[in-house]
Amino acid sequence: MPEPNFLPIEDYGLIGDMHTCALVSKEGSIDFMCWPQFDSPSVFCRLLDGIQGGHWSVRPVQEGGFMTKQQYLAASNILQTRWINEEGVVTMNDFFIVENKQEGTSGSVRTRSSVLVRRLECIRGKMRLRICICPRPDYGRKADKATISEDKDGWLVDFANSQLRLSIYPKGDIDVSLQDGSLAYCTVDVQDGDEIFFALYEQNPKTTNMSSIACLKESEIKTNLFWMNWAQKLQYVGRYRLMVERSLLILKLLTYQPTGAIVASPTFSLPEAINGKRNWDYRYSWVRDASFTVYVFLKMGYGGEGEAYINFIFNRIADWQKAGADKALPLMFSIDGVSELPETELDHLSGYKNTRPVRIGNGAAFHTQLDIYGELMDSIYLYNKHGKPITYDQWLSIRAILGYVCKIWRDPDMSIWEVRSRKENFVYSKIMLWVAFDRAIRLSEKRCFPCPKRLEWMEYRDTLYDEIMDQGYNPTMGSFIQSYETRTAIDSAVLIAPLVFFIAPNDPRFLGTLDTILKSPEKGGLTSAGMVFRYDHQKSDDGVGGREGTFCMCTFWLIEALTRAGIYDAKYLHKAVNMFENMLSFGNHLGMFSEEISISGEQLGNTPQAFSHLALVSAALNLDRGIARDIPAV
Structure with a gap:
C-alpha cells in the first residue's frame, strides 16, 4: 500500500476505557492504540510510521468527494465521525465499552478485557465504504497473521500475534479478504437504515459477549449513560x-x-x-x-x-x-x-x-x-x-x-x-x-x-x-x-x-x-x-x-x-x-x-x-x- 500522508496532530480525537485508549482521525482511521493498557506496546501506530505502524481505517470510496464532520456525543466520550455527500450520509460511533459505574471507578477490579466498538449507520441515501484493519504488534516490529472464519451471524477475524479478534455483524453481503496474510479488508455498500458493528477485543473468555448486534447495541447505550452520568x-x-x-x-x-x-x-x-x-x-x-x-x-x-x-x-x-x-x-x-x-x-x-x-x-x-x-x-x-x-x-x-x-x-x-x-x-x-x-x-x-x-x-x-x-x-x-x-x-x-x-x-x-x-x-x-x-x-x-x-x-x-x-x-x-x-x-x-x-x-x-x-x-x-x-x- 502507498504511504499515507501524516495527518495534523489536531485532527485526532480520543476514546478509551480507563485502561487503554485510541486516537481516531477526522478521516475515520484509528492510527494509534496501545494494548492492553496505556503503557503496553502499540498495535496501531501509523501516527509514527505510515508503513510499519499499523492502523484501522474506515473510508468512503465513491467518486465525487465527501465532507467529514467529527464530534463527541453530548457529555460523552463516544466519538462520532460523519461522512456527507449528495449521495448519502453515514455516521460512525467509536467507543470503548464502559458499561457500569464499577468499571469506571478508580481502584476497582474489572472482570473483562477492553472492547473497542465501531458502529456504522447510514442515515440518508447510500454509500460505499472500505474498511482495512492491520494490527502491527510490539511497536510495529511484527506483522500480524490473520485468519477469517464465520459464526452464526457475522464474520470473525483472528490475529495470531496480537491475540486480537475482530467481530463483524451482520454478515450480510460483506466479503472479508486478506492481503499479505496480515491486513484484513472489506468493501460494504450501505443504504438508509443499515447498521454494521465492528468489535475488537482479546481472544479470551473474560471478554463481554460480542456475539450479537443486540449485545453491542446495549453496550453502546450503557456506555453513553455511564459518561453522561459521570459528566453530570x-x-x-x-x-x-x-x-x-x-x-x-x-x-x-x-x-x-x-x-x-x-x-x-x-x-x-x-x-x-x-x-x-x-x-x-x-x-x-x-x-x-x-x-x-x-x-x-x-x-x-x-x-x-x-x-x-x-x-x-x-x-x-x-x-x-x-x-x-x-x-x-x-x-x-x-x-x-x-x-x-x-x-x-x-x-x-x-x-x-x-x-x-x-x-x-x-x-x-x-x-x-x-x-x-x-x-x-x-x-x-x-x-x-x-x-x-x-x-x-x-x-x-x-x-x-x-x-x-x-x-x-x-x-x-x-x-x-x-x-x-x-x-x-x-x-x-x-x-x-x-x-x-x-x-x-x-x-x-x-x-x-x-x-x-x-x-x-x-x-x-x-x-x-x-x-x-x-x-x-x-x-x-x-x-x-x-x-x-x-x-x-x-x-x-x-x-x-x-x-x-x-x-x-x-x-x-x-x-x-x-x-x-x-x-x-x-x-x-x-x-x-x-x-x-x-x-x-x-x-x-x-x-x-x-x-x-x-x-x-x-x-x-x-x-x-x-x-x-x-x-x-x-x-x-x-x-x-x-x-x-x-x-x-x-x-x-x-x-x-x-x-x-x-x-x-x-x-x-x-x-x-x-x-x-x-x-x-x-x-x-x-x-x-x-x-x-x-x-x-x-
Missing part, C-alpha cells in the same frame, strides 16, 4: 462550562482505573518540533502533576478520582519508605507503580512526519528534580482541605518526606523542564521546596499533628524565601529569573509563584516578572501571539537542542496569574480574558489540547496532554471568579 457530577457552572466539561472527560480517559494513576499523555514521541529531537514518552504518571490533578478533581466534584490519585501517590511513598527513604522519591511511575522506566529508541519507526528518534521509556525518571516535593505536599494539603482528612499514618509518611527535604533543599537539580545539561539552582524548584515546607507546617497546625521538627522546617522555609528573593530575582531586569546561575534568562515556570501563594499577585516584583514575560521574544519576553514559550533557548542550554512551540500549560498559568493580578488592576483581568479566549481557539475541533502550539498555530507534542487540560480548568475557574468580582453590582 461536574460542579462548575461558569462561562466556559463546555470546555471545562470536555477537559474533565479527557482527564477521566487518562486515568488508569486499577490504580488511580493518571498518565501525562497517552502517546509517545509526537515531536515538539518537526525534524527536532524533543520526542518523549509521556505514558507515565508524574508526581509533579499531583497538586493540579487533586485540586481540579476535588473542586470540580470528582472526589473519587482525587482520592484514588492521592492513594496511588501514598502507595508509592510507602514503597519508598520500605526501601529506606534515604534516596530521592522517584519523580514518575508507570501506571502500575513501577519507577524503573529505561529510555530506548525504536530505530525501525520513521517518526511523525519522519521526525526521529522515536523513544519509549523516559530517561528523566532518573533525574534529580527537587520541585516534586512541593507539588506533592501541595496535593496532600489540598486533599486534606477539600477531600478527606489525612490520617496519622499518612502524617508520619509526610514527616519522612520532609526529613529527606531537609537534607537536599540547598542542592541544584534539573527541575520541571527536565534539562539534560547541568544541574542548577532553578528558581521554580526553590519556590516549590518552599511550598513543601510551608504546606507541611500549615498541615501540622491545622490538624494539630505532632511535629518535632516544626522549628527547623520554619527556619528552612524562611531562609529559602529570603534566598529566592535575593538570588532568584534580578533587580536590573525587574524580574524573577530562571536560576541563580542563569541571571539574565527568564522562565515562564515562575508564573507558579502567586498560584501557590509564594508571593502576592500585586507585588511589584511579580508584576515586573509578569510584564517581562508578556513581551515578545524579540523584546526579551516569552509571549508570541498570546501564547507563552517555556524559556529562551538562546539564553538557556537545556542539553537537548532544537526548537519547540509555545507551551499550553504555561499559557494557562499566565492567564491565571493575570487573573489574580487583575483583582488589583483591571488591565490585567482584561488581558487574561482576551488571552483565554485566544487560547481556546487553538484547541482542536473537539476541544482537545496537545502539549504545545507552534508559532504557525499547529498542535505539537504528545496529545492530549493532561497538564494542558488541568491548567485550562484551573484558569477557567479562577477567571470566572475574577470576572465576577469585576462586574459592578446593579
Whole structure:
C-alpha cells in the first residue's frame, strides 16, 4: 500500500476505557492504540510510521468527494465521525465499552478485557465504504497473521500475534479478504437504515459477549449513560462550562482505573518540533502533576478520582519508605507503580512526519528534580482541605518526606523542564521546596499533628524565601529569573509563584516578572501571539537542542496569574480574558489540547496532554471568579 500522508496532530480525537485508549482521525482511521493498557506496546501506530505502524481505517470510496464532520456525543466520550455527500450520509460511533459505574471507578477490579466498538449507520441515501484493519504488534516490529472464519451471524477475524479478534455483524453481503496474510479488508455498500458493528477485543473468555448486534447495541447505550452520568457530577457552572466539561472527560480517559494513576499523555514521541529531537514518552504518571490533578478533581466534584490519585501517590511513598527513604522519591511511575522506566529508541519507526528518534521509556525518571516535593505536599494539603482528612499514618509518611527535604533543599537539580545539561539552582524548584515546607507546617497546625521538627522546617522555609528573593530575582531586569546561575534568562515556570501563594499577585516584583514575560521574544519576553514559550533557548542550554512551540500549560498559568493580578488592576483581568479566549481557539475541533502550539498555530507534542487540560480548568475557574468580582453590582 502507498504511504499515507501524516495527518495534523489536531485532527485526532480520543476514546478509551480507563485502561487503554485510541486516537481516531477526522478521516475515520484509528492510527494509534496501545494494548492492553496505556503503557503496553502499540498495535496501531501509523501516527509514527505510515508503513510499519499499523492502523484501522474506515473510508468512503465513491467518486465525487465527501465532507467529514467529527464530534463527541453530548457529555460523552463516544466519538462520532460523519461522512456527507449528495449521495448519502453515514455516521460512525467509536467507543470503548464502559458499561457500569464499577468499571469506571478508580481502584476497582474489572472482570473483562477492553472492547473497542465501531458502529456504522447510514442515515440518508447510500454509500460505499472500505474498511482495512492491520494490527502491527510490539511497536510495529511484527506483522500480524490473520485468519477469517464465520459464526452464526457475522464474520470473525483472528490475529495470531496480537491475540486480537475482530467481530463483524451482520454478515450480510460483506466479503472479508486478506492481503499479505496480515491486513484484513472489506468493501460494504450501505443504504438508509443499515447498521454494521465492528468489535475488537482479546481472544479470551473474560471478554463481554460480542456475539450479537443486540449485545453491542446495549453496550453502546450503557456506555453513553455511564459518561453522561459521570459528566453530570461536574460542579462548575461558569462561562466556559463546555470546555471545562470536555477537559474533565479527557482527564477521566487518562486515568488508569486499577490504580488511580493518571498518565501525562497517552502517546509517545509526537515531536515538539518537526525534524527536532524533543520526542518523549509521556505514558507515565508524574508526581509533579499531583497538586493540579487533586485540586481540579476535588473542586470540580470528582472526589473519587482525587482520592484514588492521592492513594496511588501514598502507595508509592510507602514503597519508598520500605526501601529506606534515604534516596530521592522517584519523580514518575508507570501506571502500575513501577519507577524503573529505561529510555530506548525504536530505530525501525520513521517518526511523525519522519521526525526521529522515536523513544519509549523516559530517561528523566532518573533525574534529580527537587520541585516534586512541593507539588506533592501541595496535593496532600489540598486533599486534606477539600477531600478527606489525612490520617496519622499518612502524617508520619509526610514527616519522612520532609526529613529527606531537609537534607537536599540547598542542592541544584534539573527541575520541571527536565534539562539534560547541568544541574542548577532553578528558581521554580526553590519556590516549590518552599511550598513543601510551608504546606507541611500549615498541615501540622491545622490538624494539630505532632511535629518535632516544626522549628527547623520554619527556619528552612524562611531562609529559602529570603534566598529566592535575593538570588532568584534580578533587580536590573525587574524580574524573577530562571536560576541563580542563569541571571539574565527568564522562565515562564515562575508564573507558579502567586498560584501557590509564594508571593502576592500585586507585588511589584511579580508584576515586573509578569510584564517581562508578556513581551515578545524579540523584546526579551516569552509571549508570541498570546501564547507563552517555556524559556529562551538562546539564553538557556537545556542539553537537548532544537526548537519547540509555545507551551499550553504555561499559557494557562499566565492567564491565571493575570487573573489574580487583575483583582488589583483591571488591565490585567482584561488581558487574561482576551488571552483565554485566544487560547481556546487553538484547541482542536473537539476541544482537545496537545502539549504545545507552534508559532504557525499547529498542535505539537504528545496529545492530549493532561497538564494542558488541568491548567485550562484551573484558569477557567479562577477567571470566572475574577470576572465576577469585576462586574459592578446593579
